[in-house]
Amino acid sequence: MLADYAPLVVLLAFAVGLGVIVMGLAHFIGPRSPSPVKDQTYESGMTAIGGAQRRVPVRYYLIATLFILFDIEVIYLYPWAADFRNLVAKQGFGALGGMAVFLGILLVGYVYVWREGALEWD
Amino acid sequence: MDAIELGIVALKCLVIVAVLLTGFAYTTFLERKVIARMQQRLGPNRAGPFGLLQPAADGVKLIFKENITPVGVDRFVYFLAPIVSMVVAIMAFAVMPVADPITVTIGGQVREIRFQLADFNVALLYVLGITSLAVYGLVLAGWASNNKFALIGGLRSAAQMVSYELAMGVALVSVVLVVGSLSMNDIVDWQVAKGLPLIVLQPVAFGIYAITAIAETNRAPFDFPEAEQELVAGYHTEYTGMRFALFFMAEYINMITVSGLAATLFLGGHHLPFVERFTGNLPWFVDIGVFLAKVILALFLFIWIRATIPRLRYDRLMAFGWKVLLPISLANLALTAVVIAFLAR
Numbered sequence: 001m002l003a004d005y006a007p008l009v010v011l012l013a014f015a016v017g018l019g020v021i022v023m024g025l026a027h028f029i030g031p032r033s034p035s036p037v038k039d040q041t042y043e044s045g046m047t048a049i050g051g052a053q054r055r056v057p058v059r060y061y062l063i064a065t066l067f068i069l070f071d072i073e074v075i076y077l078y079p080w081a082a083d084f085r086n087l088v089a090k091q092g093f094g095a096l097g098g099m100a101v102f103l104g105i106l107l108v109g110y111v112y113v114w115r116e117g118a119l120e121w122d
Numbered sequence: 123m124d125a126i127e128l129g130i131v132a133l134k135c136l137v138i139v140a141v142l143l144t145g146f147a148y149t150t151f152l153e154r155k156v157i158a159r160m161q162q163r164l165g166p167n168r169a170g171p172f173g174l175l176q177p178a179a180d181g182v183k184l185i186f187k188e189n190i191t192p193v194g195v196d197r198f199v200y201f202l203a204p205i206v207s208m209v210v211a212i213m214a215f216a217v218m219p220v221a222d223p224i225t226v227t228i229g230g231q232v233r234e235i236r237f238q239l240a241d242f243n244v245a246l247l248y249v250l251g252i253t254s255l256a257v258y259g260l261v262l263a264g265w266a267s268n269n270k271f272a273l274i275g276g277l278r279s280a281a282q283m284v285s286y287e288l289a290m291g292v293a294l295v296s297v298v299l300v301v302g303s304l305s306m307n308d309i310v311d312w313q314v315a316k317g318l319p320l321i322v323l324q325p326v327a328f329g330i331y332a333i334t335a336i337a338e339t340n341r342a343p344f345d346f347p348e349a350e351q352e353l354v355a356g357y358h359t360e361y362t363g364m365r366f367a368l369f370f371m372a373e374y375i376n377m378i379t380v381s382g383l384a385a386t387l388f389l390g391g392h393h394l395p396f397v398e399r400f401t402g403n404l405p406w407f408v409d410i411g412v413f414l415a416k417v418i419l420a421l422f423l424f425i426w427i428r429a430t431i432p433r434l435r436y437d438r439l440m441a442f443g444w445k446v447l448l449p450i451s452l453a454n455l456a457l458t459a460v461v462i463a464f465l466a467r
Binding site: 004005006007008010011012013014015016018019020022023025026027029030031032033034038039040041042043044048051052053056057060063064067070071074075077078081082083084085088089092093095096099100103107110114119120121 | 128131132134135136138139185186187188189190191192193194201204205208209212213216239240241242246247265267268269270271272273277280281284285287288291292295296298299302303304354359360363364365367368436437440441444445448452455456459460462463466467
């Protein structure tokens with residue numbers, strides 16, 4: 001079983017190798033003549049005011065949290081979907097009902113999130 | 123795994139990397155040519171016949187460019203981000219089946235050679251997982267650059283990609299429901315056995331996949347991370363020369379991967395499901411041609427859409443993902459499950 005995944009390690013080595021070679025090429029071949037003005041942060045020709053690693057609008061965190069919640073639910077769907085025909089053969093419509101309850105709970109959460117305005121951008 | 127098998131795996135990796143890089147180079151060329159034609163221009167036509175050497179000229183130019191590392195960047199993350207982007211893009215292609223396996227005799231032993239690097243039963247889940255890692259490259263680049271444009275570009279891309287990934291994940295569950303397997307080969311074989319590509323049975327899932335695939339690869343009309351009128355160049359504003367080229371590579375390789383995935387999941391992969399009823403199974407080199415043709419067709423659609431549709435507004439984009447695509451894909455999933463339950467009972 002685990003041997004099925006072994007080729008991925010080889011490809012990973014190739015990909016990382018390629019990335020490092022390209023970055024190395026860029027480092028050693030390109031000319032270099034730094035100057036204080038050239039090395040400034042680019043802000044369309046203006047002198048940059050303050051750094052950029054500052055606080056981030058909270059709505060991005062909200063989207064990230066919602067994503068984690070919903071994406072975990074989606075992951076639970078995959079094993080159920082892959083085995084769905086067997087489940088139907090064994091349990092009849094019970095296979096459908098179980099997931100309907102699960103998705104129903106998900107849907108209540110989704111409606112709540114929508115009504116609270118978490119999906120609005122401004 | 124013995125030495126010969128390891129050699130075969132290494133050879134396959136080499137071929138994948140080489141083909142993806144060539145594919146990347148000529149996708150940029152195709153894009154410039156097609157968009158030029160659609161805008162009544164000629165496009166690149168100076169380097170070589172029909173401008174065919176243009177990608178090589180671009181590559182050489184980028185290598186000899188000066189690399190500027192601006193003040194205030196987080197150096198480690200700044201150099202790491204383009205590598206992460208590109209590695210993730212290449213890794214996703216590992217499970218794509220490109221042709222039927224062939225048998226050859228090496229050193230007196232009969233071996234089966236698959237035109238696929240790795241074949242395991244959760245391949246679809248692997249592709250989804252790997253492609254969602256692509257967010258890291260963009261966010262890290264945006265954050266490490268110490269540039270406000272880059273930061274906003276990185277944040278936007280993170281929000282956009284995770285939002286559309288949800289709809290994509292749910293849409294692909296419908297495919298898994300129909301086929302009953304997550305393995306790429308099983309999905310292709312199922313379509314050949316039934317004699318129809320899944321796009322016929324799951325047109326809604328295909329539509330949602332196509333839209334979310336464009337959003338996941340940050341292509342127009344969803345190219346917010348690098349919306350030039352608002353954000354200069356977004357997350358790669360502070361990257362020059364080959365470092366920028368790595369992001370560029372990642373974007374185009376991702377396009378090739380999602381096109382390949384669309385071909386495999388919805389269009390019958392390297393087979394022609396309906397035609398092969400009459401012709402029988404086609405030989406492996408035709409398989410490769412069929413797969414390539416499907417991928418190029420999908421890439422052409424990408425380019426066509428970019429030349430046609432203007433960029434959305436950012437709040438509309440998020441609303442579209444959460445309030446339109448997600449409910450539609452859930453409804454499609456429910457409908458598919460009910461129909462299959464009735465048929466299978």
